[in-house]
Amino acid sequence: MSVEKAIRIQLNGESREFNVTAGESLLALLRRSGLTGTKRGCEDGACGSCTVIMDGAAVNACITFAFQAHEREVWTIESIGEYDDPSPLQKAMVEEAGVQCGFCIPGIVMSVKALLDEIPNPTHEQILENLDGNYCRCTGYEKIEDALHRTIAETSGEEPQWTR
Amino acid sequence: MRFVDFLIPETLDEARAALEALGDRGYAFAGGTAFQYVSDRPGATAVDITRLGLRGIDQTDGGFRVGATTTLTDLVRYQADGWVLDRVATRIPTHQVRNVSTVGGNISRLFPWSDLPLALLVLEGGVVISDGEEQTHAALEFFTAQPLNRFGHGDLVTAVTLPAVSPPLGFGFKKENITNAAFALMTGAAAITLDGERLAKVRLAANGALAVPQRLTAVEDALEGRAADPSLFAGAVEDGIGGLDWRGREGMSDEFARHLGGVILCDVLEQALQAAKGEAE
Ligand SMILES: Cc1cc2nc3c(=O)[nH]c(=O)nc-3n(C[C@H](O)[C@H](O)[C@H](O)COP(=O)(O)OP(=O)(O)OC[C@H]3O[C@@H](n4cnc5c(N)ncnc54)[C@H](O)[C@@H]3O)c2cc1C
Ligand code: FES
Ligand code: FES
Numbered sequence: 001m002s003v004e005k006a007i008r009i010q011l012n013g014e015s016r017e018f019n020v021t022a023g024e025s026l027l028a029l030l031r032r033s034g035l036t037g038t039k040r041g042c043e044d045g046a047c048g049s050c051t052v053i054m055d056g057a058a059v060n061a062c063i064t065f066a067f068q069a070h071e072r073e074v075w076t077i078e079s080i081g082e083y084d085d086p087s088p089l090q091k092a093m094v095e096e097a098g099v100q101c102g103f104c105i106p107g108i109v110m111s112v113k114a115l116l117d118e119i120p121n122p123t124h125e126q127i128l129e130n131l132d133g134n135y136c137r138c139t140g141y142e143k144i145e146d147a148l149h150r151t152i153a154e155t156s157g158e159e160p161q162w163t164r
Numbered sequence: 165m166r167f168v169d170f171l172i173p174e175t176l177d178e179a180r181a182a183l184e185a186l187g188d189r190g191y192a193f194a195g196g197t198a199f200q201y202v203s204d205r206p207g208a209t210a211v212d213i214t215r216l217g218l219r220g221i222d223q224t225d226g227g228f229r230v231g232a233t234t235t236l237t238d239l240v241r242y243q244a245d246g247w248v249l250d251r252v253a254t255r256i257p258t259h260q261v262r263n264v265s266t267v268g269g270n271i272s273r274l275f276p277w278s279d280l281p282l283a284l285l286v287l288e289g290g291v292v293i294s295d296g297e298e299q300t301h302a303a304l305e306f307f308t309a310q311p312l313n314r315f316g317h318g319d320l321v322t323a324v325t326l327p328a329v330s331p332p333l334g335f336g337f338k339k340e341n342i343t344n345a346a347f348a349l350m351t352g353a354a355a356i357t358l359d360g361e362r363l364a365k366v367r368l369a370a371n372g373a374l375a376v377p378q379r380l381t382a383v384e385d386a387l388e389g390r391a392a393d394p395s396l397f398a399g400a401v402e403d404g405i406g407g408l409d410w411r412g413r414e415g416m417s418d419e420f421a422r423h424l425g426g427v428i429l430c431d432v433l434e435q436a437l438q439a440a441k442g443e444a445e
Pocket of ligand 1: 044045046063191192193194195196197198199213232233255256257258261264265266267268269270271272273277278279280312319320321322345346347348
């Protein structure tokens with residue numbers, strides 16, 4: 001019989017308490033809490049569609065147990081922008097046609113956000129290394145790179161270090 | 165692994181005491197990324213060890229001490245003369261996994277894809293285990309069997325140690341996978357210490373297409389004491405690896421795995437020799 005215990009997470013800027021079992025993943029906890037923007041893909045840490053930011057670092061919510069988030073800060077896609085007020089990256093993704101079916105996009109946005117928060121104007125190599133952790137089955141990544149290029153130009157205030 | 169309970173201790177003593185009390189049911193839980201590959205055990209309890217102050221890299225006399233819960237991302241970012249673990253950690257996918265995976269987790273339960281043990285093996289690093297007191301075990305001995313099987317209840321890896329690498333010591337590392345985000349098909353690592361124009365010491369290890377990380381002593385023995393001449397590598401590797409149990413995965417035949425092993429091992433020996441000579445790669 002699995003024990004339920006209370007944990008506290010600073011979730012999208014709000015201190016929240018949850019009762020969790022030891023086996024519950026952070027992904028399951030987020031989704032049962034209504035934060036369904038974080039997607040369930042492979043569930044073994046390979047595809048990146050469940051990416052959230054925990055204590056400033058991108059992690060796969062599917063292989064992160066909920067209790068690991070105890071007393072940590074977690075940010076999900078719901079914190080990034082609104083339908084009517086998207087973040088620059090979300091806007092660029094749509095306008096540059098970086099979104100097809102859309103399943104991978106929340107994970108890509110969170111993964112890239114973690115990178116750009118730390119390195120506002122990354123090299124192309126750093127971008128590719130970042131995208132390694134996020135599978136997109138539709139776009140072939142070219143349009144996603146276009147969107148990233150545009151976002152970096154807009155948000156860093158600098159010319160990106162790579163060309164499209 | 166399906167856990168039925170979890171504990172989040174705040175000191176090493178508390179964590180050790182909890183693991184000791186739990187016995188076979190207690191699991192040190194670091195990044196937690198390996199538990200999806202571990203079979204269930206009734207009553208399993210996770211003891212989170214990430215808040216015990218075991219994270220960080222310190223320079224020591226001639227080398228480094230890396231705390232057990234230092235993440236693979238920390239290894240990639242750290243910069244110091246003679247530091248080589250960034251080259252290994254950067255090839256462990258993905259950045260999300262590197263952000264939580266720890267050094268202790270990567271070396272305590274060995275898989276065919278475990279990469280850090282190779283570097284520690286060839287660099288003759290050390291593994292620091294606490295059973296109340298810290299003891300340092302030579303990596304050469306630590307990795308001869310599945311490390312977890314040697315731990316007593318409550319024992320924890322608290323750190324690893326390794327030398328700073330500079331000529332006449334050189335290090336080589338290479339990994340082949342289908343995509344950057346996939347497990348290794350084959351990984352090789354080598355360290356060479358030169359004495360003038362001679363190969364004074366050669367350490368070579370492989371994993372991926374072998375069941376666990378292994379030192380390749382037959383190749384080492386064939387090369388040690390000989391001229392520092394890369395044309396000797398192919399013959400020594402060919403003769404030394406034939407008897408090993410090469411296992412093809414992901415569509416590779418066993419024969420192809422052995423061939424790929426041979427190519428990668430020659431490459432890492434060449435890298436290590438170049439580095440030992442102080443030549444840029
Ligand atoms: C998609 C994916 C791809 C990967 N590819 C690679 C790869 O190519 N190469 C590679 O090397 N790894 C790879 N890994 C493995 C990953 O790096 C390991 O899962 C990880 O290193 C384990 O670290 P952890 O901190 O998550 O350990 P955990 O999962 O927390 O623990 C692993 C084991 O070690 C024990 N343990 C942990 N810390 C200690 C300690 N301090 N003392 C005693 N016992 C301890 C635990 O009880 C457990 O049995 C991959 C993982 C994923 C999910
Ligand atoms: S669902 Fe988490 S990595 Fe695929
Ligand atoms: S847009 Fe469909 S998987 Fe990326």
